[in-house]
Amino acid sequence: MAMMRRSRIWLLGLLLLLEMTPPAIPLPIRSSQSLALLRARDQCGRELTAAQRLQLDRMQYEDAPHVRHYLHCFWSRLQLWLDESGFQAQRIVQSFGGERRLNVEQALPAINGCNAKTSSRGLRSQAEVDWCFRAFICVLSTPVGEWYKRHMSDVINGNA
Template sequence: MLLLVGVAPPKVTAIRSSQSLALLRARDQCSRALTPAQRLQLDKMQYEDAPHVRLYLHCFWARLQLWQDASGFQAERIIQSFGGERRLNVEQALPAINGCNAKTRSRESGSGSGSVSESQAVVDWCFRAFTCVMATPVGDWYKRHMSDVINGNA
């Protein structure tokens, strides 16, 4: 009779890139205030227009230093961070990201000069710019890439 007590199978850990680890860290840090259902929704890349989604997206992109409140998404840094020309069509990505920054910024709605309304306007702009990018081929690539990261394949 063979007795196996306290013997655990060896752990197989996927080798993740530093970029993938940064994405996972930002995702975890920015989702701390979310309910499990909200977190699952975001993991499925369902970005409804809701306050928790807007705050999460701003936190996520700002934490990665790929969003600046004064200028929006940092298109060139995003492309470099996500593998550059090896993984992304730069001629398509740059104008898509920069175009969404510009198009959604002009719709900024600030009513007053309080820091709360300015802060909210930036969070709203980030959400609008993100959903704009998601409607482009860059959004399709992002969904595939994030799915790979979340599932341990990147």
């Protein structure tokens, strides 16, 4: 009898606890591509100050050594930039959702054109970091750049 009473009290306590626990807020489900972007962003941003990180999160890419190194690290880590050939246009399109998300007829020529316009092949290793920065800034000036800014903003804010 005493044991039954303790069991009932314990059960009532558990029910009260469950009623007082706020409902779980579902976390947004992120795609594997969004998680890869966030991982690369975090790994490459380890040495940035809070102000520098905020500036990059706001898509403000000044011509500064920390920005150049961050962008080269970011795109290389995602394997969407190769020092020998620049941005991997086809892989970028595929990684960012392909035809469903990007106008491929517009994206491929824009990315490849920026690679060619800004290329500095055959120069010292620092030139590859500079080339990546110049090609990225070039791509940002195209419709692909506008799409990239919107997409990264969504990823950073948990909407993608």
